[in-house]
Amino acid sequence: MKILRQRTLPGAFPETLPDNLHPVLKRVYAARCVDAPDTLNTTLAKLHAPDLLRGMAQAVELLEHALSEQQAILVVGDFDADGATSSALMVSALRAMGAARVDYLVPNRFEFGYGLTPEIVAVAAARQPQPQLIVTVDNGISSVEGVAAARALGMRVLITDHHLPGPVLPQADAIVNPNQHHDAFPSKCLAGVGVAFYLLMALRSRLRDKGWFNSRGAEPNLADYLDLVALGTVADLVPLDANNRVLVQQGLQRIRAGRCRPGIRALLEVAGRNTARVVASDFGFAVGPRLNAAGRLDDMSLGIECLLSETVEAAVHCAAQLDALNRERREIEADMKASALDHVQAMEFDAQPPHGFCLYDAAWHQGVIGILASRIKEQFHRPVIAFADAGDGQLKGSARSIPGLHIRDTLDAIASRNPGLLQKFGGHAMAAGLSLRARDLPRFRAAFLGELQQRLDAEQLTGVLESDGELRADELCLELSELLRFAGPWGQGFPEPLFEGVFSVVSQRVVGERHLKLALRPQGQQRVLDAIAFGQAEEHCLQIGQLVRVAYRLDSNEYRGVLNLQLLVEMIDTQPE
Numbered sequence: 001m002k003i004l005r006q007r008t009l010p011g012a013f014p015e016t017l018p019d020n021l022h023p024v025l026k027r028v029y030a031a032r033c034v035d036a037p038d039t040l041n042t043t044l045a046k047l048h049a050p051d052l053l054r055g056m057a058q059a060v061e062l063l064e065h066a067l068s069e070q071q072a073i074l075v076v077g078d079f080d081a082d083g084a085t086s087s088a089l090m091v092s093a094l095r096a097m098g099a100a101r102v103d104y105l106v107p108n109r110f111e112f113g114y115g116l117t118p119e120i121v122a123v124a125a126a127r128q129p130q131p132q133l134i135v136t137v138d139n140g141i142s143s144v145e146g147v148a149a150a151r152a153l154g155m156r157v158l159i160t161d162h163h164l165p166g167p168v169l170p171q172a173d174a175i176v177n178p179n180q181h182h183d184a185f186p187s188k189c190l191a192g193v194g195v196a197f198y199l200l201m202a203l204r205s206r207l208r209d210k211g212w213f214n215s216r217g218a219e220p221n222l223a224d225y226l227d228l229v230a231l232g233t234v235a236d237l238v239p240l241d242a243n244n245r246v247l248v249q250q251g252l253q254r255i256r257a258g259r260c261r262p263g264i265r266a267l268l269e270v271a272g273r274n275t276a277r278v279v280a281s282d283f284g285f286a287v288g289p290r291l292n293a294a295g296r297l298d299d300m301s302l303g304i305e306c307l308l309s310e311t312v313e314a315a316v317h318c319a320a321q322l323d324a325l326n327r328e329r330r331e332i333e334a335d336m337k338a339s340a341l342d343h344v345q346a347m348e349f350d351a352q353p354p355h356g357f358c359l360y361d362a363a364w365h366q367g368v369i370g371i372l373a374s375r376i377k378e379q380f381h382r383p384v385i386a387f388a389d390a391g392d393g394q395l396k397g398s399a400r401s402i403p404g405l406h407i408r409d410t411l412d413a414i415a416s417r418n419p420g421l422l423q424k425f426g427g428h429a430m431a432a433g434l435s436l437r438a439r440d441l442p443r444f445r446a447a448f449l450g451e452l453q454q455r456l457d458a459e460q461l462t463g464v465l466e467s468d469g470e471l472r473a474d475e476l477c478l479e480l481s482e483l484l485r486f487a488g489p490w491g492q493g494f495p496e497p498l499f500e501g502v503f504s505v506v507s508q509r510v511v512g513e514r515h516l517k518l519a520l521r522p523q524g525q526q527r528v529l530d531a532i533a534f535g536q537a538e539e540h541c542l543q544i545g546q547l548v549r550v551a552y553r554l555d556s557n558e559y560r561g562v563l564n565l566q567l568l569v570e571m572i573d574t575q576p577e
Helices: 023-031 056-068 081-096 118-125 144-152 192-209 222-235 242-256 262-270 280-297 301-308 312-345 369-380 407-417 438-455 478-485
Strands: 002-006 073-076 102-105 133-137 156-160 174-176 357-360 384-391 394-400 424-427 431-437 463-467 499-511 515-522 529-533 547-559 562-573
Touching: 002 562, 023 478, 056 133, 056 156, 056 174, 056 192, 073 081, 073 118, 081 102, 081 133, 081 192, 081 222, 081 280, 081 301, 102 118, 118 144, 133 192, 144 156, 156 192, 174 192, 192 222, 192 242, 222 242, 222 262, 222 280, 242 262, 262 280, 262 301, 262 312, 280 301, 280 312, 301 312, 312 357, 312 369, 357 369, 357 438, 369 384, 369 394, 384 438, 394 407, 394 438, 407 424, 407 431, 407 438, 431 438, 478 547, 478 562, 515 562, 529 547
Parallel strands: 002 463, 073 102, 073 133, 133 156, 156 174, 357 384, 529 562
Antiparallel strands: 384 394, 394 431, 424 431, 499 515, 499 547, 515 529, 547 562
């Protein structure tokens, strides 16, 4: 169930915002707590300083020593888009700084699972040459046993991560994570790729001060790597606080200006996106899923190789393979969602669903359960954990939460009250992963639902779409759409403007089997606007002339080089008041 509610505005618009701002944009910014022009400054000078991150000095010292001694460095990443961009960033930037022996390793999720496990350490140790320094990106903060195994084999370990730490930290040689205890870094929302970028900034500064580049060629411009940082930050759905907005905006500007690495350009083009008009949502809905498809169905090494490609030909070849994997993923996802809805329907609950869903099917694909959990969460506005068979009597689970429920803390509470129930768990406020024994699923399901009943109330279980109010007739125009498009970057925690209004239905038809193509006439006007409601064809059967209240975003639809205004419909209320 979803309700539409207008965002809370301050009593008056902040007088400190520029007078030349469009009134709608001023209203939008005010509702997002932008109260000063400096908040809108997305130049690199506004980034927080790297030395505010705890452990940065030790981490830089490790890397500086590894470079000066030409040690073998192995980057160990994660199998999602954040992990892929982090791996590509660390490998390519270290090479540009003079590292002659640097490579990467990403665990195959189906063989090794997540993070720097003892098993993946054994794989690393068997390499020739054996790594002398392991650098984790987007993982490692919970790898207590893996770090111990690596150090026992004589390898040093540098952890860069952004996930929440557990009660015990690994005994690594250095840890950089804004979320570790007593860390003074102001932004706790960095993605893994953002943490890696900060480490590289600090390393370059140290090398510059020591004259490293005087005899080793040109100093790398780290701003050239911001396309990777922007992609990983948006794809990982971390909140776009002021610091992250700088990283994302700078990356987007470089892509629009044609300063984009071949792999990201190829992924944008295979998804039908215009690089000159790219926005953050293109990362989230087009590039990120194609990159993630490699880690979900095959091996994320394909995605990393795409990002590391130095030629257009190599990049296009990788992007085509990733696009094919993404189409396969969508087919698997559709089958799994139909199966999951059958499981939900079999529960035969009353008018209101339970506080959450804990779903399992032996046929489900382990690499797609995260997306499945997201889809069911979106449909019912309930926390969801989807499980898949991991073999040897084990289940792997992927959890997605709703606002108001910290899912990682919820799992921690369950583990504390039920010792031995969870084999592993970790994650963020809104997403987490876990594993348990298959025979313990009924006990875990009961514990999970019991915990949700204590933590969630009726208001939190009601989905809310927050709108930025209504637009006047003269504001429903392409010019405002274009202004808003590039006024972001919009994303998690800094949502794209959403408006509402009453319209009469002029026409409707189904396109692409699941989408509703509409022609809508604003109430009291004669003109008709194009609109599309993605994935809502089965939800609505509208009548011509029917009045509906619509929550929508302004969109500049590009077709054969021509821009036209259309409404992207988020919700249709067939009983407008």
